[in-house]
Amino acid sequence: MIIAEQKPIQEIKAMIASYQKILVVGCGTCVTVCMAGGEKEVGIIATSLRMALRLDGKKPEITEDCIQRQCEWEFVDALKDRISKVDAILSSACGVGVQALAERFPDKPVYPALNTTFMGMPEKHGLWIETCRGCGSCELGRFGGICPIARCSKGLLNGPCGGSQDGKCEVSKEMDCGWQLIYGRLKTLNQLDQVEEILPPKDWSTDRDKGQRRILREDVYYEQTV
Amino acid sequence: MAEFEPKLIAFCCINCPSSSVTVCESMGMSIPTNVEVVRVPCTGRVDILHLLKAIESGADGVYVAGCSDGNCQFTDGNVKANRRIERVKKLLDEIGVGGQRVEMYRMSAAMGPRFAEVAREMTERVRGLGPSPLRR
């Protein structure tokens, strides 16, 4: 899922301070699960902002809502009435949700309450780690199901850098060495011979190099006429 | 000018701290009247939003009274509450209200006088800080 974290209150305040009526909109999917921008966090952000602005002598009307998914039009459209009554929107979804609101409500300013950070999962309760960089051409099959692009600090594809110590990456003791994990897993699977094969430079053309990426599926595509 | 009397909210676990309220009362010790006690089944139930809303609604200070270390009936509700208190302190500092207005206290059922002592301790601290800037 997409992992995000809340921006500092003062940064959010600076973006919305000039508006009187603000709707804070959360998202009930990824950012709810990573406890950054769901219904509860919308409450925390809105309450914090009300207090911070009151200290500046302002009394804005900050209302709260949370929809199931901010990255799908049918959920976003349900906000139409509420959004028509406010001066600005503060979205606590990932960047995709923020942009969906901006596109659907072109006459309303939309601001992000979160920093969208990476694709990953909770390793423990309260600890999230990045596990995929969305390179567009998945090679997990060669690496025992552990991604060296996301989980090796140097993104090395042909084995470790040599700096790993006690299973930790030389870049930071807090990170597991991605290659140690790959090695361990391939060993368990009896597939260590796989790391002996030298990989040619990866074809990065499926990554960001050609600009915004898109996937068009003719079998499911149709022009919406709503 | 009359001395400032802080309004405090105490979220209090129904186990140890509430028993200590009873012990306090049976010993004839009074709980300061400026403290509004909200009983909760476990301090693990106290959420960040409860604490923020109390401050937003005009409390000068808020504290959570939980069971002593290792004595939570639900294993670690008091530890979880403690972590939330730390987050709320940071948030209130960021907001500009001041994190010192919230605190976590731990006490056992046998520590009757401790409840009254904590209430007075927190009252003094908040008196020193003055009224919540949200009420000024």
Ligand code: SF4
């Ligand atoms: S190889 Fe690419 S698509 Fe596969 S997990 Fe790694 S970054 Fe993601």
Ligand code: SF4
């Ligand atoms: S120590 Fe491991 S994870 Fe870190 S850069 Fe080297 S190979 Fe990659």
